[in-house]
Amino acid sequence: MTEPGNAPGNVQRQGRALLEARPLLVERAVSRHAEGSARLRLGHTEVQATVSIDHKVPPHMRGRKEGWLMAEYSMLPRSTQDRLPRERNLQNGRRHEIQRLLGRSFRSALDLRPFRNQTLIIDCDVLEADGGTRVACILAGYAALHDLSERLKAAGTLRSSPIVHPIGAVSVGLVGNELRLDLDYLEDASASADLNVVATADGRLLEAQGGAEGAPIDPETYIALLRAGLAGAAFLLSEVQRQIG
Template identity: 40%
Template sequence: MPRPDRRAPDALRPYAMQRHFQRYPAGSVLIEMGATRVICAASVEDRVPFFQRGTGEGWIAAEYSLLPSATSTRTQREAVRGRQNGRTQEIQRLIGRALRSVVDMKALGERTIQIDCDVIQADGGTRTASITGAFVALVEACASFYEKGGTFPVRDFVSAVSVGVSHEGAPILDLCYEEDSQAIVDMNVVMTGDGRFVEVQGTGEGRPFSRAELTTLLDYGEKGCRELISYQKDVLGGELVWLVGRVG
């Protein structure tokens, strides 16, 4: 069975990023992955959480939210309910871990970079799109205080993508909502620019999956992450891409 949008099994959806999407954050990006759209903003604060005080190290924190109108059925704001649900907390932790994996906290200094990811339209892969877009916003934010000759806080690139096994039993890359809602295996892959895994979250929702299927899913995930990292470099351009990994 062909995919809903006729893509090849190992093809990403059409993607785009728009830098400087908001005026006030130190870094901001609108990322589009198919019909999924997320605003990613990075704000710099000259303070750190209590557990980092006096260490000379900084911190990366993330918040994630889904606008009520982002899905086909309106979702009540979590502020109205008075608490975040478990899914939101899980995604926030994932975004924070992914970004911290490529940041030198000493080079960051005693600063906190607050990452805000707001989903304005959801069609699958919102958490992975958030990581991929937030990375670009993070680099912009770090460039706002970087002093030439120093160590740039961001050491490497990082991106994320979803993979899964369709309800027909075929491994596929970058699932849209229609595919995700029917998938028998669902997985998120987060990778660095040098090809190392930050996180692999996989679940056999319809049935267990084989080692061979896992290998194919990881291959697809690596292919997607590498393509997105190449695009991150294009988006950052000569203005900023040279800073990533720079020491002195």
């Protein structure tokens, strides 16, 4: 795989190459109360993820050998340039779509057998949005799960980490016939095609969400987007792992 930022022929856009991700900063153990937590900044997008343990499971998981995991997503009112109303409507379609993506991604990463009869709840809150919020939430959620694991191991509750597949994520898109990694808001708004790619550290795909925004694209372009996304997701995951230890 080509490492983002080092591909031949890259040209600069606002200080970074086409296949270069924005600067990433992550800190774990940012909440005194949550069982696991992390705050992450990707460019100007900033999110906080917390993990809570609920000592019950939904009805469809009763009697199973493993626990359950669910994710919730929200954007603070001034996470965007214009104030967003607080999301009081629980039927918000975009929010539910993102929550399903987050839940599937985190469940794929974990062995939930150590959490039998328990539910892990990952709350992802967008503090500031400039594109790639769901990607940033996956990266922050992974860091928060790592924090949970380290805390439980230190307390003697877990013998080993339940994270079996470290996961990364990135957005990738086609902007003016240029393939670009890690889109900010303006790039995302003008992209003719875009994907959110979730993948493991060794380049295996968990999910690719997205497609053409206007005219159809050919399969070769889609595959190029996917390959760039796989490389970018692995790179951002390595950055998260390096910073959280």
